[in-house]
Amino acid sequence: MGLEQFKNRNVGQQKYVKLELGQTPETPMGKFSQVLRRTFKPELIIGLWVTMREMINALFKGQMHTVKYPFEKLPISPRYRAIHEMLRLLESGHYRCIGCGLCEKICISNCITMDTRYDENQRKEVSEYTINFGRCIFCGYCAEVCPELAIVHGPRYENASEQRASFSLFEDMLTPIDKLNLQQEYDGFGAVSPNADENIKKTPLAY
Amino acid sequence: MEVVTYTNVETFVQHLPEVTAAGVWIKAIIILAVISAVAGFGTYLERKVLAFMQRRLGPMHVGPYGLLQIIADGIKLFTKEDIVPQNANRLIFMLAPAITAATAFIALAAVPVFPNFTIPQWVPVLGGTFVPSIAADLNIGILFVLGMMAAGLYGPLLAGMAQANKWGIIGAARTAVQFLSYEVVTGLSILAPIMLVGSLSFVDFNAAQAGGISHWLIWQQPVAFILFLIAGFAETNRTPFDLLEHEAEVVSGYATEYSGMRWGMFFIGEYANMITISIIAAVVFLGGYSEEGIGWLTIILKVGFFFFLMLWIRAAWPHVRPDQLMWLCWKVLMPIAVINVVITGIVMMV
Ligand code: SF4
Ligand code: SF4
Numbered sequence: 001m002g003l004e005q006f007k008n009r010n011v012g013q014q015k016y017v018k019l020e021l022g023q024t025p026e027t028p029m030g031k032f033s034q035v036l037r038r039t040f041k042p043e044l045i046i047g048l049w050v051t052m053r054e055m056i057n058a059l060f061k062g063q064m065h066t067v068k069y070p071f072e073k074l075p076i077s078p079r080y081r082a083i084h085e086m087l088r089l090l091e092s093g094h095y096r097c098i099g100c101g102l103c104e105k106i107c108i109s110n111c112i113t114m115d116t117r118y119d120e121n122q123r124k125e126v127s128e129y130t131i132n133f134g135r136c137i138f139c140g141y142c143a144e145v146c147p148e149l150a151i152v153h154g155p156r157y158e159n160a161s162e163q164r165a166s167f168s169l170f171e172d173m174l175t176p177i178d179k180l181n182l183q184q185e186y187d188g189f190g191a192v193s194p195n196a197d198e199n200i201k202k203t204p205l206a207y
Numbered sequence: 208m209e210v211v212t213y214t215n216v217e218t219f220v221q222h223l224p225e226v227t228a229a230g231v232w233i234k235a236i237i238i239l240a241v242i243s244a245v246a247g248f249g250t251y252l253e254r255k256v257l258a259f260m261q262r263r264l265g266p267m268h269v270g271p272y273g274l275l276q277i278i279a280d281g282i283k284l285f286t287k288e289d290i291v292p293q294n295a296n297r298l299i300f301m302l303a304p305a306i307t308a309a310t311a312f313i314a315l316a317a318v319p320v321f322p323n324f325t326i327p328q329w330v331p332v333l334g335g336t337f338v339p340s341i342a343a344d345l346n347i348g349i350l351f352v353l354g355m356m357a358a359g360l361y362g363p364l365l366a367g368m369a370q371a372n373k374w375g376i377i378g379a380a381r382t383a384v385q386f387l388s389y390e391v392v393t394g395l396s397i398l399a400p401i402m403l404v405g406s407l408s409f410v411d412f413n414a415a416q417a418g419g420i421s422h423w424l425i426w427q428q429p430v431a432f433i434l435f436l437i438a439g440f441a442e443t444n445r446t447p448f449d450l451l452e453h454e455a456e457v458v459s460g461y462a463t464e465y466s467g468m469r470w471g472m473f474f475i476g477e478y479a480n481m482i483t484i485s486i487i488a489a490v491v492f493l494g495g496y497s498e499e500g501i502g503w504l505t506i507i508l509k510v511g512f513f514f515f516l517m518l519w520i521r522a523a524w525p526h527v528r529p530d531q532l533m534w535l536c537w538k539v540l541m542p543i544a545v546i547n548v549v550i551t552g553i554v555m556m557v
Contacts, residue, residue, distance in 0.1 A: 044523075044524065047523040047524055048519060048520070048523045048524075050523065051260040051519065051522045051523040052260075052519070054259075054260055054261070054262055055256075055259045055260045055262075057262065058259050058260075058262040058263075059259055063262060064262055064263070064264060065262045065263065066262075066263050066264040068264075068267070
């Protein structure tokens with residue numbers, strides 16, 4: 001479906017249809033004929049046909065709507081802010097975080113705890129990094145402030161876990177080294193979803 | 208309209224072997240076992256059909272295509288704690304579901320379920336026993352079945368009043384309203400075909416319509432058929448007349464406080480009633496069964512169609528209010544039924 005008709009905002013050029021609601025009958029004869037008309041209107045049969053049609057559509061035309069959730073998942077918007085991920089450099093595989101501490105500083109619920117030290121090459125390395133997801137409000141400030149695109153929000157929205165710690169340590173959030181080639185770059189906060197065009201709907205302004 | 212008199216009824220039934228007590232016992236056990244199983248399967252069908260009509264999948268994960276869901280539900284129902292609320296009338300509360308289930312199965316005693324057959328000789332003890340298609344072929348079969356199904360309404364009525372719950376009380380009141388409304392229509396609507404056939408026995412009805420689709424009573428009595436169908440929906444508490452347990456208004460009506468197997472008995476009773484009404488409609492209006500060939504397949508198809516119709520209508524139509532039900536039954540359906548009976552009588556006389 002093209003988007004042209006949605007983009008036509010010139011009010012007054014659309015086709016308005018006035019509903020024929022008829023008159024409320026005044027006379028007994030009029031009321032009687034209305035009862036007759038309504039009785040023999042095939043509305044109930046039409047209702048039956050509608051449900052039957054949906055059943056045929058679902059069974060034979062592949063229009064079943066069920067998503068078998070734990071086995072199938074709908075794509076989520078790239079703007080979605082779920083459990084954080086720490087990304088790695090694609091070339092070296094080293095983690096991107098430079099230990100600048102900006103995320104810890106900006107976090108409005110004070111849930112990032114980190115510590116750094118100098119390694120043997122006098123490079124700063126992250127010795128400890130945890131996010132307390134019991135406090136995190138998923139505001140996204142940490143990902144926004146990170147100068148290295150090191151901490152980002154991932155697509156993992158299933159937060160149920162036996163232990164809170166199981167996804168809050170640095171190693172848990174870090175891209176596994178063997179999955180480096182699968183690492184998704186984060187589009188950032190202004191990103192539109194890949195199917196954004198399909199999601200455009202008429203707003204009331206267009207009527 | 209040509210009025211047919213049926214004189215060959217005796218010739219139709221005479222060649223059947225003698226019905227023994229053992230045969231009736233076996234039949235009763237078969238009915239109990241098969242109809243309970245079918246009622247359980249009916250819940251699965253209902254969930255599946257409703258799901259398809261809403262473009263969902265329905266139960267999928269227990270067994271192939273969710274077929275074993277019934278067993279899972281059964282285990283759940285059986286192992287649930289049997290709770291009796293504090294201020295409830297214990298005895299009546301515990302008895303009421305049994306009334307619903309028992310009357311539903313008693314009603315099935317007088318309707319034809321499955322063909323006649325004789326147990327083969329090689330079976331020990333029971334070999335050679337003739338098992339009739341109707342456990343009790345009463346000469347007032349239709350009255351008996353309708354009476355039993357009407358008595359079944361005591362289940363919801365007593366359950367609602369015994370459970371010390373306001374939703375239950377409302378459900379019970381609605382039971383009374385519903386009972387008073389549709390029962391007249393059921394009786395009057397089925398009176399016209401009874402006048403035509405001149406008998407209250409299902410076997411006679413079946414014999415009267417033997418001889419192809421053109422002999423079916425639905426062509427002579429279309430109005431009675433529709434009225435009976437409407438009343439049948441009310442009788443089995445199906446949408447659009449399921450105001451006894453309409454979740455959106457009265458939580459679960461008469462079944463609010465029930466859980467576990469007692470609730471399951473209400474459910475089995477309701478599904479058994481659906482099957483009974485389907486069988487009555489098939490036998491009285493749609494030609495019933497025939498003994499030879501694939502005759503029994505046809506009635507299974509007819510019953511299946513009515514069963515599907517009930518699910519279909521549940522998916523499609525909204526509920527009515529109790530006052531609308533009373534209005535419909537007393538001011539619309541009953542006059543039509545009376546007029547139908549009178550016209551049938553006049554046509555028969557002329
Ligand atoms: S999303 Fe917000 S609350 Fe959560 S860690 Fe980042 S800055 Fe802190
Ligand atoms: S803002 Fe980025 S680079 Fe700086 S400490 Fe946080 S994650 Fe590491």
